[in-house]
Amino acid sequence: MDVLIIGGGGFIGRKLAERLACEGTVNGASIAKLTLHDIVPAASPRDAAFPIDVETGDLSVAGEADRLVAGKPELIFHLAAVVSGEAEQNFDKGYRINLDGTRHLLEAVREADYVPRLVFTSSIAVFGAPFPDAIPDDYHLTLLTSYGTQKAMDELMVNDFSRKGFVDGVSIRLPTVCVRPGKPNKAASGFFSGIIREPLAGEEAVCPVSRDVRHWMASPRSAVGFLLHAAALDAAELGAQRAITMPGLSITVGEMIDALARVAGEDVARRIKMQPDPFIEEIVAGWPRNFAPDRAQRLGFAADVDFDDVIRAHIADELDG
């Protein structure tokens, strides 16, 4: 099977590529080739038993998507996006990358006249306040950002192109992925990872919201697991609604800090400085806190068990234990 990862240079793309390289198979089939596409060259995983093509380009430029699907990869992961903070600051870029890029990909697949499984990463940003305590699967889209708007529009196109038989798509609404490794990005949710990542690396971290702020999170390991599970889903089980809210952990900032103290010690947890920032607090107040992701659970998606394990996984995967 030929596999294409668009956005293969991002941190989830990299982890997904490493997992594919490690396993050598996907959906029970040997991987014949993996293509990693991104705006800059993606790092290839080491020790893969199959060839890896690294392609660079901008999916929103005419012809780029056609070039990528010319070889008819049977499985496509589309992770490329401008993140929430950047899409809010740069309105045109957000629509160009997040909406037009995805549309070009769908049109290119339709034009190539074959029906690959497409796993598209949407986001819980398609929901915003007001919402019930635990958002059910049939709750309406309540968008408070351009990023969320673009992801929701993409979900609708993935549904429609799938219904028409032009692609076999699944959109997974990822929780905030935490602990995100590497440097901070422009996502306004960055501090959720920062308050764990920086103290573990021996650095101070600023927490701009209070301990009682609740949010919906999944570890990078879980996110990669969701992508692979989505790749293997039976289309007959999906029906017309192909956007699925992923399971996650509903946890407060205070519970995160307590977990860090349990796993890494009180000294590490004390590196977090509580410095409320009204600007960030207001943004976060509009974010979803909890879901009832019944459909994902019925379809076999599995979330993290607790946040202590999420921290331990970060230590094992990113800090060499």
Added chain:
Amino acid sequence: MDVLIIGGGGFIGRKLAERLACEGTVNGASIAKLTLHDIVPAASPRDAAFPIDVETGDLSVAGEADRLVAGKPELIFHLAAVVSGEAEQNFDKGYRINLDGTRHLLEAVREADYVPRLVFTSSIAVFGAPFPDAIPDDYHLTLLTSYGTQKAMDELMVNDFSRKGFVDGVSIRLPTVCVRPGKPNKAASGFFSGIIREPLAGEEAVCPVSRDVRHWMASPRSAVGFLLHAAALDAAELGAQRAITMPGLSITVGEMIDALARVAGEDVARRIKMQPDPFIEEIVAGWPRNFAPDRAQRLGFAADVDFDDVIRAHIADELDG
């Protein structure tokens, strides 16, 4: 006030223009000019006290929207669309007119750097089976057609452009408008009007579904009333979610036929021939039947009282009484 109706040649656009010509004012302000835009020249209402410009063109062509908003009309009604049956048959045309056309309009307004009230006609086609008996305002979008997908994507853009302050938009989800005057169009819902309109005109009509099929309808008079009420809504009352399901009548085909017999006589009602068509029956089975449009009612939108009145209004407005 300058008013622009895009899709001014359609039957709702025509009725809206006639109503504006009759009243001479909108939102309490005198109408200085009315522009009717459509793909073919729209008929001007007679006896208007203000000048009427009739413009022709394709909103999905680059530059057309910019041309239309160059004069900065303070109130824009956007009714132009490819209907459901045609959008399903011609996938590219549906996306071009229904998605790109609306996006061009929003971008043109943003570029013109002023903030008009935009009333966009969406549709109950953003909902499809499965759904609860009466669809609540917070129910998720369940699209079963390309037309519904495009309207839902437009709603999301209207929300986002409004949130950013680029436009002051309201999307109203119209029920199936019945009794639609004139010739049948390519909408799959056409028979709902046909079984009333044709018998009243002395002709036979075919009803392709059984008497117990239930649907959500509003008269043309109500539809025009919704447009004008939406034009006058206070943006502060709308919040971030600017798409509103309109009130309507939830009524069965049998009840429609009984109403026709009451208003026009048994002989007229007998001109309806029941000829079940499995193809149409299957499409209609996916359509919404009933809503709980609490938000619209709180915002002061008023539906028809009963279907007898809907028929009487059709006789008065279209058949010269």
